[in-house]
Amino acid sequence: MNAHEDKGFYRRKFPRRALAKKVGVLFDGQYFICNSGEIGEGGMSILSEYALTEGRDLVLSFQIPDGTFVTLRGQIKSVVAKDGLVTHGIAFDQIPLAFKRQIRAFVSARMTSRFQS
Incomplete structure (x- = not known):
């Protein structure tokens, strides 16, 4: 069994919510703009024409909805x-606690409204 067949491989620590925003990406000395897919306290997905290298570091710049x-x-x-x-x-x-809280509020707002319907 390879690593991708292990169901725990895809398990996340934090829930995510869809987010369609522009994100600035600094990778390997190059800066470009792409779209986000979803976000959670632990991370986010970005959509791009470019295939970046797995395992490498990058810097993301974006607006947290209703936040910083x-x-x-x-x-x-x-x-x-x-x-x-x-x-x-x-x-x-190493995301600062204040930013984690803003992201958590955004993600949980969807969860709360879904259960109130």
């Missing part, structure tokens, strides 16, 4: 190419 504009370091944990678009799973590195 942040610049965070992260590591590329997964790279999946499909239909000309590449989805990168990013794990944040």
Whole structure:
């Protein structure tokens, strides 16, 4: 059995919520803009035309919904190419508690409204 067959491989520590925002990416000395896919306290996904190298570090700049504009370091944990678009799973590195709280509030707002319906 390879690592990807282990169901625990895809388990996340924190829930995520869809997020369609522009994200600035600094990778290997190059800066470009791409779209986000989803976000959680532990990381986010970004969608790009470019395939970045798994395991490498990068810097992301984006606006937390109803929160602060942040610049965070992260590591590329997964790279999946499909239909000309590449989805990168990013794990944040040492995110300040205040930013975690803002992201948690954004993610839980969806959860709360879903259960109140």
